[in-house]
Amino acid sequence: MVDQPVWEQIGSSFVTHYYQMFDSDRSRLGAIYTDASCLTWEGQQFQGKLDIVKKLTSLPFTKIAHSITAQDHQPTPDCCILSMVVGQLKADNDPVMGFHQTFILKNVNDSWVCTNDMFRLALHNFG
Amino acid sequence: MSDGDYDYLIKFLALGDSGVGKTSFLYQYTDGKFNSKFITTVGIDFREKRVVYKSTGPDGSSGKGQKIHMQLWDTAGQERFRSLTTAFFRDAMGFLLLFDLTNEQSFLNVRNWMSQLQIHAYCENPDIVLCGNKCDLSDQRAVSEDEARELAEKYGIPYFETSAANGQNVNQAVDVLLDLIMKRMERCVDKSWIPDGTVRANGNTNADLSESPDKSKCTC
Numbered sequence: 001m002v003d004q005p006v007w008e009q010i011g012s013s014f015v016t017h018y019y020q021m022f023d024s025d026r027s028r029l030g031a032i033y034t035d036a037s038c039l040t041w042e043g044q045q046f047q048g049k050l051d052i053v054k055k056l057t058s059l060p061f062t063k064i065a066h067s068i069t070a071q072d073h074q075p076t077p078d079c080c081i082l083s084m085v086v087g088q089l090k091a092d093n094d095p096v097m098g099f100h101q102t103f104i105l106k107n108v109n110d111s112w113v114c115t116n117d118m119f120r121l122a123l124h125n126f127g
Numbered sequence: 128m129s130d131g132d133y134d135y136l137i138k139f140l141a142l143g144d145s146g147v148g149k150t151s152f153l154y155q156y157t158d159g160k161f162n163s164k165f166i167t168t169v170g171i172d173f174r175e176k177r178v179v180y181k182s183t184g185p186d187g188s189s190g191k192g193q194k195i196h197m198q199l200w201d202t203a204g205q206e207r208f209r210s211l212t213t214a215f216f217r218d219a220m221g222f223l224l225l226f227d228l229t230n231e232q233s234f235l236n237v238r239n240w241m242s243q244l245q246i247h248a249y250c251e252n253p254d255i256v257l258c259g260n261k262c263d264l265s266d267q268r269a270v271s272e273d274e275a276r277e278l279a280e281k282y283g284i285p286y287f288e289t290s291a292a293n294g295q296n297v298n299q300a301v302d303v304l305l306d307l308i309m310k311r312m313e314r315c316v317d318k319s320w321i322p323d324g325t326v327r328a329n330g331n332t333n334a335d336l337s338e339s340p341d342k343s344k345c346t347c
Contacts, residue, residue: 042209060145060207094145094204121205 010112011073011083014105018114019066026056026064032114040118052117061091066099080115081105086122098122133177133196137308138218139301140200142240143225144233145207148260151291152225153199156301161292173200180309195305199223216247221254221304226275228259228288229267234275241282254307255284256300263290 014032021028030053033039039046039055046052068087076082083103090096104116141149155161157174176199179192200219202211224240226233237257245251257279259270272288279286285307287300 044209091204091207092145094207095150097203097205121208123203123205 005075007073007075007081010105011081012071014081014103014112014114015068015071015083015085018103019068022056023065026059027053029053029056033117034108034113034115037114038116042120059091061094064089064091076104079107081112133194135180135193136196136198137220137305138198138200139221139223139304140216140219141223141225142202142244144227144230144236145204147225147227147230147233148291149223149225150201152223152258152260152289152297153201155291155294155297157199159294161294173198175199178305180305182309182313193309197301197305199301211243211247213247216244216249219248219253221308222248222256223258223300223304224255224284225258225260225289226270228261228270228275229264231269234259234270234278237278254304254311255282256304256307257282257284257286258289258296258300259286260289260291262288262295263292 018029018032021032030049033049033052035048035050037047037049037052039052041055044055046055066087066089068085070087071083071085073084074082081104083105085101085103086098087101088096088098099122100120102116102118103114105112106115141153143149151161153174157176176197178195178197180195181192182190202215205211222244224237224244226237228234241255244253244255257275259272259275262268275288276286285300285303287296287303289296289300291297
């Protein structure tokens with residue numbers, strides 16, 4: 001069996017870790033961002049660990065579960081990893097909705113951090 | 128359901144905080160059922176129902192029945208991830224604004240929903256019916272009928288205490304909303320301010336649309 005490329009391994013373990021944290025205690029997500037990280041959440045922009053965590057923790061649901069349908073990872077020319085996730089989520093008792101999320105991961109001092117994060121719901125009839 | 132044999136297509140939106148029972152309310156209206164574990168199929172975002180509307184003149188005489196194809200739109204819960212945009216409100220003619228009688232915050236948020244409506248709806252005073260839902264849970268009631276009526280009066284909109292669980296006042300609330308919309312249409316000779324495509328005479332029934340303003344003039 002051929003080993004997975006290293007970016008696939010890093011990317012997929014990041015994705016697993018990210019959604020586990022998001023679904024259990026999203027206030028801990030600060031650990032994966034830096035003060036220069038950017039989040040675009042449904043078109044709204046946030047920069048820096050503090051603002052990003054503030055946004056994520058202020059989302060008005062108490063329970064959330066993500067289910068990952070597919071993910072793709074690529075190495076970038078500057079030695080980062082680009083990851084795209086397609087999945088479904090369920091917030092409290094609302095209907096299941098699709099979503100897309102894209103990350104750029106960068107190696108800083110021997111650990112991987114998320115420098116860029118973009119999120120959109122995959123809804124097309126609601127504007 | 129999707130055949131074109133109707134006189135008017137009318138789109139309604141159900142609004143209100145998450146968990147107030149919008150989906151169950153619409154399900155009760157279209158299917159006459161309540162399912163407390165109701166889960167929508169992903170991709171299905173509105174329900175449909177056909178009704179016959181009989182306009183009543185000021186003298187109480189009822190006119191010819193008109194076939195109405197109603198589309199009832201629901202949110203998928205995306206308001207938790209982002210604010211609803213103008214695109215969501217596009218083409219909607221009438222609004223069912225729901226709150227949960229057992230949840231005071233959902234009642235307080237009615238004001239926010241009203242201002243959202245004033246910003247995003249096709250005009251500043253669209254037709255709205257306020258529904259205090261879950262009135263079957265009387266032992267958990269957190270909002271009195273009086274304070275709800277008072278708020279509805281302040282906005283000049285009808286109020287109903289409804290139960291998606293047992294069906295109480297569900298049909299009445301939608302009927303009153305439909306009546307408000309049909310009356311607005313009859314009042315309006317120049318229909319240019321009605322959102323495009325939401326109300327249309329269908330096929331050979333075109334005559335009904337152009338006739339109706341004249342008819343209402345006659346009865347006045």
